[in-house]
Amino acid sequence: NAGVMQNPRHLVRRRGQEARLRCSPMKGHSHVYWYRQLPEEGLKFMVYLQKENIIDESGMPKERFSAEFPKEGPSILRIQQVVRGDSAAYFCASSPPPRTGELFFGEGSRLTVL
Amino acid sequence: DQQVKQNSPSLSVQEGRISILNCDYTNSMFDYFLWYKKYPAEGPTFLISISSIKDKNEDGRFTVFLNKSAKHLSLHIVPSQPGDSAVYFCAASETWGGGATNKLIFGTGTLLAVQP
DSSP states (O other): OOSOEEEOSEEEEOTTOOEEEEEEOOTTOOEEEEEEEOTTSOEEEEEEEETTEEEEOTTSOSSSEEEEOOSSSOEEEEEOSOOGGGOEEEEEEEESSSOSOOOEEOOOEEEEEO | OOSEEOOOSEEEEETTSOEEEEEEEOOTTEEEEEEEEEOTTSOOEEEEEEETTOSEEEETTEEEEEETTTTEEEEEESSOOGGGOEEEEEEEEEOBTTBOOOOOEEOOOEEEEEEO
């Protein structure tokens, strides 16, 4: 499968636990984007990363959320001390080096906080 | 601050007729616009795009129209098919710092239901 791979597809956490969502971009893509879709809402930009660099994190909540895209391995979106309001679908997308063009999305990771 | 707006949450159309989905934007710096289609429990998939230097782009049954002065774009699907039933998201991006960006700002989506 040459597409954007996200795992886990579904994750259940209790309040106060940590959630880690992983994303492997499409082959040849060096840029990763994370979006969040809350129930009944559109996709909200969270963060844009290149390998080992955060390019734009203007959409990330100031606390508890962090993202990385290491030199080796997938991109990770980490949510510490989850709260019920973090329940959402988290989508990862990738692209080749930036140009005006489309993003290729994964199937999403659905986080449920009990 | 919703920079990309889709004011119709849902639209129902008969099979074979035209579907018209609308999108408005407020940021005059947006210069590239895209439509994505999303089925339940799947990620969005790219459908069609248009640059701000054009006012129309066509791809098979799908046509996107851009009216820059009105900051409005629309997606036309003709003829509509039951398999087109999905949520359609409008998205926009801007160049900044002299370079292009793939950071997309999405609307809230329109659920299209094509009735057989």
